[in-house]
Amino acid sequence: MRGEVIDSKTGNLLEEVSVAVSDLNKTFVKRELTDKKGSFRMDLPSEGTYTLVCAKKHYFHSEIYQFSTVGKNPDEVISVKIPLIKAELGEAYVLRSIDFEVNSTNLQIKNGKGSIDKLVAFLRNNEDILLEIGAHTDARGDEEYNLELSTKRARAVRDYIISKGIENNRITFKGYGEEKLLNECSNGILCSSEKHLENRRIEFRVIAVQAE
DSSP states (O other), X not given: OEEEEEETXXXXXXXXXXXXXXXXXXXXXXXXXXXXXXEEEOOOOSSOEEEEEEEOTTBOOOOOEXXXXXXXXXXXXXXEEEXXXXXXXXXXXXXXXXXXXXXXXXXXXXXXXXXXXXXXXXHHHOTTEEEEEEEEOOSSSOHHHHHHHHHHHHHHHXXXXXXXXOOGGGEEEEEEETTTOSSSOOTTOXXXXXXXHTTOEEEEEEEEXXXX
C-alpha cells in the first residue's frame, strides 16, 4: 500500500501523520508515519480485509477507510489519498446525529453519544485544546424558552464530556437559542419541519490552544 495524507482545506501534504492499518481480527496491526512529502508505504502480509485510520496533532481523525486484498495480484499496489480536517481556532463544527428527548436535556443513547465520544478521543489526544460547546434551536416557540433550553442542552453535552475524564476547565458551554439560524426559517416564516431541523444542532468550537 502507498498513500498520501493531505490537509482537506489547503491540499497540502502532511508529514508525521500516524497511519494505522489492521485486519478485522487485529492479528495484523502496523503503524507508520508519513514522511516529509506526506507519503507512506506499507507491506501487507496476506489476503484479507483491512482498515486504515490516520491521526495528527490538531487534526481530527480520518474516517475509517476499509479495503480488501482478496483476489488481488501480490505485486499490485493499493494507492490511497486521505484528507484530514484541521481543528481551526474559532471555527464551528457540528456534532452529527445528536438528538434530545422532546423538551428535555437527556441525550438519546441510540446514536448521539457516539459522535461526542469521537470528540472526547480528539480531546484526549490534544490536551492543549480548549473548547466551547454551543447548542442551537430552531425559531419555533418562545425565544426566551429556546435560549434556556439550548443552554441546558449545551450543559448536558459538556457534562457528558467531563464524565469521560476530560478536565472541566477545558470545556465551556453556551446556549444560543435561535440567535444563529442557518437558513431563512425565522419567526413568522412558514417552513417545513425538515428546514427547521437544519437549525437544531450542537456545535463545538476551538476557543484556545494552550502554550506547551
